[in-house]
Amino acid sequence: MDAxxxxxxxxxxxxxxxxxxxxxxxxxxxxxxxxxxQQHAAWVELWVDALHTPPQRTHAPQRDxxxxxxHCFSRHPQDKFQGQTLAGNAASLFHHRTLPVxxxxxxxxxxxxxxxxxxxxxxRDLTRSTEPTQPQxxxxxxxxxxxxxxxx
Numbered sequence: 001m002d003a004x005x006x007x008x009x010x011x012x013x014x015x016x017x018x019x020x021x022x023x024x025x026x027x028x029x030x031x032x033x034x035x036x037x038q039q040h041a042a043w044v045e046l047w048v049d050a051l052h053t054p055p056q057r058t059h060a061p062q063r064d065x066x067x068x069x070x071h072c073f074s075r076h077p078q079d080k081f082q083g084q085t086l087a088g089n090a091a092s093l094f095h096h097r098t099l100p101v102x103x104x105x106x107x108x109x110x111x112x113x114x115x116x117x118x119x120x121x122x123x124r125d126l127t128r129s130t131e132p133t134q135p136q137x138x139x140x141x142x143x144x145x146x147x148x149x150x151x152x
Contacts, residue, residue: 001113001150003051003053006051006064006101006113006114006148006150007048007051009101009102009103009113009114010048010051010066010101010114010116010148011048013099013100013101013102013116014046014048014068014099014116015030015046017093017099018046018093021093022044022089022090022093023089024085024086024089026040026042026043026044026086027040027043027044028043028044028045028046029043029044029045029046030045030046031045031047041074041075041076041077041082042072042073042074042075042076042082042083042086043073044070044071044072044073044086044090045070045071045073046068046069046070047068047069047070047071048066048067048068049067049068049069050065050066050067051064051065051066051148052064052065052066053065061149061150061151061152062149062150063147063148063149063150064114064147064148064150065145065146065147065148066116066145066146066147066148067143067144067145067146068094068118068143068144068145068146069141069142069143069144070087070090070141070142070144071139071140071141072086072087072090072138072139072140072141072142073137073138073139074086074137074138075136075137075138080136082138083125083127083138083139083140084125084138084140086140087123087140087141087142088123090121090142091121091123091142091144094118094121094142094144094146095118095120095121096117096118096119096120097117097118098115098116098117098118099115099116099118100112100114100115101113101114101115101116101148112151113150113151114148114149114150114151115148115149115151116146116147116148116149117146117147117148117149118144118145118146119144119145119146119147121142121143121144122142122143122144123140123141123142124140124141124143125138125139125140126139126140126141127139127140
């Protein structure tokens with residue numbers, strides 16, 4: 001399977017897992033999908049940023065390194081910790097999580113093409129000071145590295 005098709009399947013798997021498991025009632029923006037965010041006090045953006053195949057032995061099962069980045073934004077006027085809450089919930093969804101990557105087969109059973117194992121997430125606060133008259137926009141970033149082991 002070529003890298004672009006595998007990235008598509010991996011991205012679909014991660015987005016479906018996120019949609020089913022992230023229970024905080026804020027909208028999620030996925031790349032390439034128009035999402036009106038102007039009226040929301042908080043939102044998250046989910047990105048599958050990188051897929052990298054490190055050097056490997058010729059006959060070893062293929063493995064790929066993946067990076068998932070979740071940007072958490074909040075400008076909530078009363079809840080000054082909503083950004084941290086979003087980031088904490090996002091991090092807990094991926095912490096040491098294992099997900100099957102499945103390919104749908106026309107007129108057949110879906111088949112597992114890989115297993116992705118996520119490592120410890122890192123949370124960074126990129127919030128910047130704003131004008132005193134503007135509500136503070138919190139911006140926290142959760143980075144999660146994973147390793148996808150392809151099925152033979």
